[in-house]
Amino acid sequence: MKRMKGAEEGSNNSPSNSPSEACKKIRKQTSDETTAVVASESADCDWARLPQELLLHIFQYLPLLDRAYASQVCRGWNQAFHMPELWRCFEFELNQPASSYLKATHPDLIKQIIKRHSNHLQYVSFKVDSSTESAEAACDILSQLVNCSLKTLGLISTARPSFMEVPKSHFISALTVVFVNSKSLSSLKIDDTPVDDPSLKVLVANNSDTLKLLKMSSCPHVSPAGILCVADQCHGLRELALNYHLLSDELLLALSSERHVHLEHLRIDVVSENPGQHFHTIKKSSWDAMVRHSPKFNLVMYFFLYEDEFGPFFNDEIPVTHLYFGRSVSKEVLGRVGLHCPRLVELVVCANGLRPLDEELIRIAKHCTQLSAIGLGECEVSCSAFVEFVKMCGRRLSQLSIMEEVLIPDHKYSLDEIHWEVSKHLGRVWFPDMMPTW
Secondary structure (H helix, E strand, O other): OHHHHHHHHHHHOOHHHOHHHHHHHHHHHHHHHHHHHHHHHHHHOOHHHOOHHHHHHHHOOOOHHHHHHHOOOOHHHHHHHOOHHHHOEEEEEEOOOOOOOOOOOOHHHHHHHHHHOOOOOOEEEEEEOOOHHHHHHHHHHHHOOOOOOOOEEEEEEOOOOHHHHOOHHHHHHHHHHHHHHHOOOOEEEOOOOOOOHHHHHHHHHHHOOOOOEEEOOOOOOOOHHHHHHHHHHOOOOOEEEEEHHHOOHHHHHHHOOOOOOOOOEEEEEEEOOOOOOOOOOOOHHHHHHHHHHOOOOEEEEEEEOOHHHOOOOOOOOOOOOEEEEEEEOOHHHHHHHHHHOOOOOEEEEEEOOOOOOHHHHHHHHHHOOOOOEEEEEEOOEEHHHHHHHHHHHHHHOOEEEEEHHHEEOOOOOOHHHHHHHHHHHHOOOOOOEOOOOO
């Protein structure tokens, strides 16, 4: 009995039959079974039979080149590659290897798109480098879109001169093809191009009921009369961007007429091509008419002027909401901004010089009661004045981008102390920027 009991106990305590070993066997068996099931499912899975809706969703996330490679896997994937939904939005990248490091859309793919998908294109942009060859290639493609019905068109030059070097007749002819055949354009961005008044008339004649956004800064062949033609007939226009030389009292009054819709965004680029250039003055009464007609419209102004060219600006009240100074601007001009821009929401000053802007900043905080975003680059402001500015603006400052070099320590605050004081008035943690964020 003892021998049998001992043998039984020895059997129960042997390593091969311990509880831990039993668990290991169970886990190994389960693992083997799972591996077998996965292998079986993988063998049964046919990627070629994925639903086209799922393939379409996957293809939309693939870069164009990878999408083209995927289309060569099987017939089903090739059919998905040519589904119309994939070609509604497309960007033609036309860059010359000798003058650009950017990739270009392969010529064979462009031919295939024009042949099979030109009637599917709806949201199209052309991105070209500074070479004339790239701009001409874009014009050639535009002239072939006779079956298209575009909703948006953007011509983007990554560097000048690009489209401006193309013969004007060639460019206008190509653009007219789109204007005539689309008839449903809602957004048109044609900055830095030789577009002219007659071509705008063609645009209006065919797309007046649908055009909502027209962006055409730096278009020297367009006159105020051409813009008036658009403003008078495109009653759905909501956003307009143009150069200051096209802006006039007559245009503002036209945009403010009862029969015209309420404009939501007006962007004006004030650019000096040559030092000492003369700029005209817009009457306060014209701006007032615009505000009465469209009280909530945003007036965005980009200034790229030399200091002695600001004479015509900010002498009277102007309803600007977003103001950007791309070149150095004097204390005097910034002082006038504080007095005459009561609707100001955002202010960016890239450079000023070495004269502190304490008084000007306090004036802006006092009079611009809607200011919620400010950025200062190569300027100088004492730490005390900056804290006072933040205190006056309060927590409405949602964007505060100030370079560390801008802040000058004084008897009240050092650079190590200022971020605590500013954070307290903002209601959130704040530090000065090491690099500009605008």
